Amino acid sequence: MALASNSHRATIESKISYQHGWNESFSVIVGSDEVRTGKPSPDIFLEAAKRLNMEPSSSLVIEDSVIGVVAGKAAGMEVVAVPSLPKQTHRYTAADEVINSLLDLRPEKWGLPPFQDWIEGTLPSEPWYIGGPVVKGLGRGSKVLGIPTANLSTEGYSDVLSEHPSGVYFGWAGLSTRGVYKMVMSIGWNPYFDNAEKTIEPWLLHEFDEDFYDEELHLVIVGYIRPEANFPSLETLIAKIHEDRKVAERALDLPLYSKYRDDPYLKITSSKGQ
């Protein structure tokens, strides 16, 4: 595994020195000051493959920049693009695959060993916390999909939300006066509806006989399921969300996830997460 960047070698080394274990993760590091021309020229990637003793054609490039994708293809390599900005995927069409975040990288698609941290269709994460009063959404969940989602305001959560890519997540939901429930949610722009605003949409896996707008809802998010996607029809979107529900319901019974049911954040009634 090599790190091949348009930054200068010294800058790369200084930058990764802040991340424990990163330097040791790469057997080769190439900076643009070590080759004739930087990206979009293929030089950096060809030099990296050479030092790895690999053929360019059996190398996989993972890139967040458009010029890097161009460089990787010019080097005769396969390229997975992870665009650094949302809604920019159209600029990356030269890549062999465009994914939404590194959570969606599947090494086995490229003849590499799969990641081993996925468990029953879910990727565990350190828990993260969001909460606040339930707000009105676009009024679509129950009406159009038959799937109510207790929307939270994204205000005040720009830090947490920028740390976590859009996608389908799951965890536990605490409602101040009612209890703790299993929960599956989407965070993002709902590609099927192409929303202008990012929304947080938790579906509590419980039948309630009334609405609970304005009630305090606290979420402990414990894992990831899949990227948000577009669908050919409403029926296929609905079917996929029901599949997500099953995945979440099963996973939350695993000790790894069920232990967070007792997180104090789900029980107390302060108004903000961290």
Ligand code: ADP
């Ligand atoms: P909105 O667009 O306003 O979010 P929805 O059609 O998505 O409207 O309905 C969400 C509302 O339905 C929630 O705010 C909540 O008050 C209520 N609700 C009832 N059952 C559930 C449930 N199981 N999960 C989430 N919300 C539910």
Ligand code: RBF
């Ligand atoms: N919307 C999408 O456009 N694409 C998705 O892949 C998607 N996945 C979802 C998964 C779950 C578990 C939930 C609860 C919602 C998902 N939605 C998705 C959001 C759905 O479109 C949204 O809740 C409704 O539009 C209500 O605003």
Ligand code: MG
């Ligand atoms: Mg909703």
